[in-house]
Amino acid sequence: MKWTDVQEIAIQLADRHPEVDxxxxxxxxxxxxxxxxxxxxxxxxxxxxxxxxAIQQAWIDEAD
Incomplete structure (x- = not known):
């Protein structure tokens, strides 16, 4: 995974840190x-x- 894989990074962060806003x-x-x-x-x-x-925004979108 590279920095440009924003959506995949956001998905993995949401999975690994579900308690984080x-x-x-x-x-x-x-x-x-x-x-x-x-x-x-x-x-x-x-x-x-x-x-x-971009990662933060994708993570926010993923959390919605």
């Missing part, structure tokens, strides 16, 4: 959780605020 997560934690996903295989340096915002 994605509206309240800070981007540092979000990035760390993405990098810690077992199937994630991308360079953490390729992450930016826009990618994290």
């Amino acid at each position: 994605p509206l309240r997560i800070n981007f540092v934690d979000l990035m760390n959780w993405v990098v810690a996903l077992p199937e994630f295989d991308d360079d953490p340096k390729h992450c930016g605020e826009r990618i994290l915002e």
Whole structure:
């Protein structure tokens, strides 16, 4: 999984952290959780605020 796999990342985060409100997560934690996903295989340096915002929004959509 790469940073561009926003939807798949959001699904996995929702599954692994069902108790978390994605509206309240800070981007540092979000990035760390993405990098810690077992199937994630991308360079953490390729992450930016826009990618994290997209992941957060997809997670919010997934939670609805």
